[in-house]
Amino acid sequence: MDFVTLNNGIKMPLEGFGVFQVRDKEECRRSVLDAIRAGYRLIDTAASYTNEDAVGQAVREAIAEGICTREELFITSKMWVQDMQSYDTAKKAIHASLEKMGLEYLDLYLLHQAMKDYFSAWRAMEDAYREGKLRAIGVSNFYPHILTNFCETVEIKPAVNQVELHPFFSQEAALETMRYYQVQPEAWAPLGGGRYAPFENESLSAIAKAHSKSIGQIMLRWNVQRGVVVIPKSTHRERIVENLDIWDFSLSGEEMRQIDALDMGYTGTAIKHFDPDFVRMCVTRRIHD
Numbered sequence: 001m002d003f004v005t006l007n008n009g010i011k012m013p014l015e016g017f018g019v020f021q022v023r024d025k026e027e028c029r030r031s032v033l034d035a036i037r038a039g040y041r042l043i044d045t046a047a048s049y050t051n052e053d054a055v056g057q058a059v060r061e062a063i064a065e066g067i068c069t070r071e072e073l074f075i076t077s078k079m080w081v082q083d084m085q086s087y088d089t090a091k092k093a094i095h096a097s098l099e100k101m102g103l104e105y106l107d108l109y110l111l112h113q114a115m116k117d118y119f120s121a122w123r124a125m126e127d128a129y130r131e132g133k134l135r136a137i138g139v140s141n142f143y144p145h146i147l148t149n150f151c152e153t154v155e156i157k158p159a160v161n162q163v164e165l166h167p168f169f170s171q172e173a174a175l176e177t178m179r180y181y182q183v184q185p186e187a188w189a190p191l192g193g194g195r196y197a198p199f200e201n202e203s204l205s206a207i208a209k210a211h212s213k214s215i216g217q218i219m220l221r222w223n224v225q226r227g228v229v230v231i232p233k234s235t236h237r238e239r240i241v242e243n244l245d246i247w248d249f250s251l252s253g254e255e256m257r258q259i260d261a262l263d264m265g266y267t268g269t270a271i272k273h274f275d276p277d278f279v280r281m282c283v284t285r286r287i288h289d
């Protein structure tokens with residue numbers, strides 16, 4: 001496993017484990033424990049996934065079992081839009097995430113979307129960072145023009161921007177903006193999130209055969225080789241293990257270029273940040289009273 005150093009000097013693993021849509025608490029707890037047992041140290045959740053409590057439980061169990069220490073883990077959560085109304089609602093949300101997870105601090109906390117009053121929410125995150133409750137703070141789904149304005153305005157620059165990044169939506173221009181502001185890119189849906197039919201793709205299949213690896217492993221390796229943190233999700237133990245087994249081979253320059261060529265230049269997901277209906281759906285979605 002390789003690590004990256006964030007713009008505030010802390011180390012982040014280049015691969016982690018995501019739990020989006022793992023709504024069943026017991027399944028979430030078991031999957032996170034399986035992941036930590038398999039060697040993952042970064043776990044990615046969010047207030048809106050409504051499984052922060054199950055993630056926290058698995059983390060505490062893993063530490064109690066002696067699999068790893070809290071310091072070896074890198075736990076990420078995200079503030080939902082509902083709480084990005086003001087400084088005070090954001091402050092409460094940070095406290096609620098820590099409470100639900102039963103942790104004294106988080107390694108990374110992200111603004112989930114660039115919606116509502118995200119500047120006030122960020123100021124609450126800056127204060128929690130200064131108090132040591134959050135070791136790093138970042139953003140998610142901040143497109144280049146939004147990230148640029150944000151970085152030019154805030155006091156503490158985001159350490160991470162988590163966006164959709166995989167061979168079919170490679171977002172090279174977005175990565176360039178992140179490099180300019182020293183914001184670490186992190187890929188959501190690194191396996192395509194169940195879309196784009198990557199497992200039937202001929203180019204990926206040929207490269208996978210050449211390395212005796214799976215197509216999923218090739219997709220993950222492509223992202224980490226371009227310096228992007230990946231957080232694949234699976235509730236199947238054998239896939240959890242398989243997805244972490246990407247550290248004993250390298251893709252050649254030519255193979256990287258072949259995978260780059262799969263870029264469609266647009267997202268194929270239902271998560272469309274430029275669509276007013278999607279924004280309205282986010283700003284009206286309530287995850288708590």
Ligand SMILES: NC(=O)c1ccc[n+]([C@@H]2O[C@H](COP(=O)([O-])OP(=O)(O)OC[C@H]3O[C@@H](n4cnc5c(N)ncnc54)[C@H](OP(=O)(O)O)[C@@H]3O)[C@@H](O)[C@H]2O)c1
Pocket residue numbers: 017018019020021044045112140141162163187188189190191192193194214216231232233234235236239240242243
């Ligand atoms: N910030 C955001 O707005 C945002 C948005 C989306 C996601 N995320 C984060 O990013 C993480 C990853 O994204 P994601 O969950 O959407 O998508 P993903 O990790 O790209 O793909 C997950 C899908 O691939 C399947 N899968 C996993 N490993 C596989 C393998 N080796 N072979 C074949 N299929 C495999 C999973 O099924 P099984 O579970 O059945 O194995 C699941 O259907 C999330 O869990 C979440 O933490 C963030």
